[in-house]
Amino acid sequence: MALLEVSNLTKRFGGLTAVSDVNCYLDQGEILGLIGPNGAGKTTLFNMISGYYPPNSGTVIFEGKNITGLPPHIICRLGIARTFQISQPFMELNVLENAIVGACHYARSLKEARKEAAKALEIVGIDKKSELLAGNLSTPDRKALEFARALATKPKLLILDEPAAGLNSAEVESFLDTVINVSKNNKLTILIVEHVLQVIMRLCSRIVVLDEGKMIAEGKPEDIARNPTVITAYLGEEYVHS
Amino acid sequence: MKIQHFVLAGIAVLALIMPVFFKERIFLTIMILIYFYAYLALSWNLIGGFGGQISLGHGIFMGIGSYSVAVLFINYGITPWIGMFIGAILSAASAYLIGFITFSFKIQGIFFVVVTLALTQICQEVVKQIKFLGASEGLTLPISMGWRNFQFSEKTEYYYIILFLLIAVIFISYYIKKSMLGYNLQAIRENEDTAAASGVDLKKNKNLIFVLSAILTSIGATFYMQFTFFVDPESTVNFNLNIYLVLCAVIGGLGTIMGPVLGATFYVLITELLRFMPIESQKAAAITRIIFALIMMYTMIYNPKGIVGSKIFKKIYKKYD
Amino acid sequence: MENFSSNIMQCVITGIMMGSVYSLIAFGFNITSGIVRVTNFSHGMFVVTGMFLTITLCTALAIDPYLALLLTLPICFIIGAVVEKVFVHPILNAPKINQFILTLALKIFLENCLLFFYGGDFRGLTTWYTSKSIIFESINVSINYSQLFAFIATALGLLGITYLLYFSRLGKQMRAVADDKEAAALLGTNVWSVYTIAFGLAALLAALSGAASISYMVVSPNDGNSIVIKAFIVTIFGGPGSIIGTILGGLFLGLLENIGILIVGPSMATAFALLGMIIFILARPQGLLGKKIN
Numbered sequence: 001m002a003l004l005e006v007s008n009l010t011k012r013f014g015g016l017t018a019v020s021d022v023n024c025y026l027d028q029g030e031i032l033g034l035i036g037p038n039g040a041g042k043t044t045l046f047n048m049i050s051g052y053y054p055p056n057s058g059t060v061i062f063e064g065k066n067i068t069g070l071p072p073h074i075i076c077r078l079g080i081a082r083t084f085q086i087s088q089p090f091m092e093l094n095v096l097e098n099a100i101v102g103a104c105h106y107a108r109s110l111k112e113a114r115k116e117a118a119k120a121l122e123i124v125g126i127d128k129k130s131e132l133l134a135g136n137l138s139t140p141d142r143k144a145l146e147f148a149r150a151l152a153t154k155p156k157l158l159i160l161d162e163p164a165a166g167l168n169s170a171e172v173e174s175f176l177d178t179v180i181n182v183s184k185n186n187k188l189t190i191l192i193v194e195h196v197l198q199v200i201m202r203l204c205s206r207i208v209v210l211d212e213g214k215m216i217a218e219g220k221p222e223d224i225a226r227n228p229t230v231i232t233a234y235l236g237e238e239y240v241h242s
Numbered sequence: 243m244k245i246q247h248f249v250l251a252g253i254a255v256l257a258l259i260m261p262v263f264f265k266e267r268i269f270l271t272i273m274i275l276i277y278f279y280a281y282l283a284l285s286w287n288l289i290g291g292f293g294g295q296i297s298l299g300h301g302i303f304m305g306i307g308s309y310s311v312a313v314l315f316i317n318y319g320i321t322p323w324i325g326m327f328i329g330a331i332l333s334a335a336s337a338y339l340i341g342f343i344t345f346s347f348k349i350q351g352i353f354f355v356v357v358t359l360a361l362t363q364i365c366q367e368v369v370k371q372i373k374f375l376g377a378s379e380g381l382t383l384p385i386s387m388g389w390r391n392f393q394f395s396e397k398t399e400y401y402y403i404i405l406f407l408l409i410a411v412i413f414i415s416y417y418i419k420k421s422m423l424g425y426n427l428q429a430i431r432e433n434e435d436t437a438a439a440s441g442v443d444l445k446k447n448k449n450l451i452f453v454l455s456a457i458l459t460s461i462g463a464t465f466y467m468q469f470t471f472f473v474d475p476e477s478t479v480n481f482n483l484n485i486y487l488v489l490c491a492v493i494g495g496l497g498t499i500m501g502p503v504l505g506a507t508f509y510v511l512i513t514e515l516l517r518f519m520p521i522e523s524q525k526a527a528a529i530t531r532i533i534f535a536l537i538m539m540y541t542m543i544y545n546p547k548g549i550v551g552s553k554i555f556k557k558i559y560k561k562y563d
Numbered sequence: 564m565e566n567f568s569s570n571i572m573q574c575v576i577t578g579i580m581m582g583s584v585y586s587l588i589a590f591g592f593n594i595t596s597g598i599v600r601v602t603n604f605s606h607g608m609f610v611v612t613g614m615f616l617t618i619t620l621c622t623a624l625a626i627d628p629y630l631a632l633l634l635t636l637p638i639c640f641i642i643g644a645v646v647e648k649v650f651v652h653p654i655l656n657a658p659k660i661n662q663f664i665l666t667l668a669l670k671i672f673l674e675n676c677l678l679f680f681y682g683g684d685f686r687g688l689t690t691w692y693t694s695k696s697i698i699f700e701s702i703n704v705s706i707n708y709s710q711l712f713a714f715i716a717t718a719l720g721l722l723g724i725t726y727l728l729y730f731s732r733l734g735k736q737m738r739a740v741a742d743d744k745e746a747a748a749l750l751g752t753n754v755w756s757v758y759t760i761a762f763g764l765a766a767l768l769a770a771l772s773g774a775a776s777i778s779y780m781v782v783s784p785n786d787g788n789s790i791v792i793k794a795f796i797v798t799i800f801g802g803p804g805s806i807i808g809t810i811l812g813g814l815f816l817g818l819l820e821n822i823g824i825l826i827v828g829p830s831m832a833t834a835f836a837l838l839g840m841i842i843f844i845l846a847r848p849q850g851l852l853g854k855k856i857n
Contacts, residue, residue: 368834
């Protein structure tokens with residue numbers, strides 16, 4: 001049984017159909033990539049998975065449980081964590097405290113939360129910066145903090161929303177290493193929404209492509225890269241990140 | 243850290259022995275008012291500062307805290323200490339109900355202010371209609387001194403009671419701030435979406451702090467009723483006092499612990515000071531509030547963190563670090 | 564039965580007349596919240612200031628409040644504009660909570676300024692038409708002249724501001740800023756000026772509402788809260804961002820209040836309306852015609 005099963009998921013905003021009858025699944029331990037041109041509905045899709053929008057129709061089943069339409073904090077407690085594309089840390093709290101918030105929902109005491117938070121910081125590699133205020137961090141550090149905070153919630157499935165946006169290629173490399181490590185050591189399943197092909201090709205065992213709300217292709221990275229439907233959807237554009 | 247502890251301990255000791263040396267009524271009364279406003283401001287600060295929800299509904303809890311005590315004492319001779327307890331429970335229930343409805347419907351920010359304001363207004367109107375609660379004239383406590391009746395002829399006992407309450411609420415605020423609830427609330431205040439994504443139950447946390455704030459406010463109202471022997475809808479169940487509490491908390495520093503205390507001290511001192519000036523009392527009160535309104539606006543524009551967040555304060559603080 | 568139906572008639576007529584005043588008050592309130600994006604808690608004080616100014620001018624110069632408008636309107640416009648430039652402009656980029664607290668402080672400021680000069684008592688203004696009414700004996704309905712004039716004046720005000728917003732260059736700019744201020748700025752609109760004018764207009768409309776109603780109402784500086792609450796109620800009934808909604812919302816409030824007076828008595832009428840507002844907030848926060856709030 002797949003860890004996550006999305007069936008016939010549809011979301012309409014007024015007259016606009018953002019996501020139309022999408023089906024996909026994620027197996028335990030996979031790293032699935034979700035790509036597509038701008039406006040394809042990627043963010044809407046996983047906002048539905050993570051509980052921010054209730055779908056108009058369709059279901060989301062996680063670990064056999066129907067989680068469709070549940071509020072975000074319950075979905076987090078059930079084991080799905082997400083990061084935000086534009087990182088939104090708690091500005092007035094320091095790095096450690098940001099991660100502590102993630103641990104609060106299961107920790108039985110502040111001490112335990114602090115321990116778990118410190119562990120998450122260490123995995124991601126920003127434990128040396130634990131006293132810094134989140135508002136004062138650089139972009140790559142903020143992204144790392146997003147990641148750490150999501151990890152601190154002890155997820156089984158982690159959804160990353162364009163984690164490489166705004167990073168230069170060196171930073172992207174180091175980020176890729178972290179993700180691969182985390183996924184192996186913590187047996188995490190990851191769904192990653194990305195534009196940066198470098199990330200997708202390196203990380204993902206499988207890719208799903210969305211265009212105009214519909215799923216147009218699914219398969220291994222090499223196959224997707226040669227898929228004419230996919231190339232047409234992107235109009236042959238190349239995404240260059242410096 | 244150590245020096246600050248000494249300073250705080252010193253202030254506490256001073257506060258404790260003050261009535262022994264300064265027996266003038268006027269002095270004790272001013273101190274009582276300062277402690278009372280600080281207590282109310284801190285209680286409000288729990289939901290307004292920590293919770294980030296500007297409530298203008300605290301008049302309701304003030305009313306419950308005062309009226310339940312008055313009704314039980316006047317009609318059934320029940321000691322105000324028990325009345326206080328009952329008032330606190332009723333306030334908790336009301337806050338829970340209000341919070342449940344508003345937080346469930348995602349009533350945010352301005353809507354929350356307006357709904358709490360409207361509810362206070364409705365309650366005031368309703369109370370004015372009920373003869374049992376004294377209608378517009380209000381209720382006056384029959385004089386019957388003694389600890390059992392929570393009435394004292396000297397100010398001294400009142401002084402120690404409100405001082406105790408103030409210290410209690412300071413400790414409660416401090417404890418909450420450093421607890422998981424405190425972190426959750428700060429997360430909610432900063433960014434609700436991120437907080438929810440991190441597993442924080444928005445409704446439960448907001449409601450919890452709201453109920454706590456209501457309970458403390460209700461207890462404070464009981465104290466004030468016993469101090470002034472009087473309650474009426476116009477002065478108790480209204481949002482004007484609430485607005486001045488917001489003022490105190492904001493000028494001092496919303497969300498901090500020292501902030502509301504400083505703000506309240508400032509507010510009471512200047513109000514009382516102007517009372518000594520040769521100006522007609524209504525005009526004096528108006529001037530005080532004009533000054534405070536200007537200070538509040540200045541604070542919001544140039545110094546949004548309040549006195550506690552200001553550079554001067556931080557410098558003084560650092561000197562002793 | 565006849566009595567009942569004429570009572571309802573009376574309710575409806577009075578409701579519509581007073582509703583028009585509420586619509587205008589709410590309109591001014593929506594101008595600041597829609598264009599400047601600031602929820603101005605002190606808007607009620609703009610109305611009250613207009614009323615007191617009218618009282619002073621009319622008593623000193625022995626003229627009619629509508630004549631005094633020649634002075635009250637420009638003075639209040641200036642007050643609104645100055646308030647924006649001095650107090651609102653600096654916090655335009657601050658978090659909403661700070662903006663709100665500022666308007667709260669502004670309300671306290673204006674209220675106590677008025678308290679200082681006028682004291683806390685209720686003041687009114689008696690004109691030759693204050694107690695005069697047209698009585699339709701056949702249907703047992705009486706229309707008070709002051710309320711009728713207030714209805715006409717505020718209705719004209721509503722027409723005037725709608726015309727301004729849709730058919731004048733300034734109005735188009737204001738609407739553009741309300742929609743997308745960056746785009747408006749790119750097209751050459753001076754957004755800061757628009758903000759100042761918006762506040763001035765809000766105060767002006769508030770003054771008009773006040774001047775129109777002072778002949779049949781009494782006012783005290785402490786009324787600021789209840790008036791701004793009425794503006795809120797109208798906005799919630801009608802829906803933010805909709806002109807027709809604001810007008811309908813005001814009429815709805817007028818009707819609700821007067822029906823409330825019939826059912827629960829004058830003192831509870833406000834409570835009745837407030838309850839209506841709470842129900843709307845819970846059940847239909849976008850109001851009758853507003854855009855859905857996501």
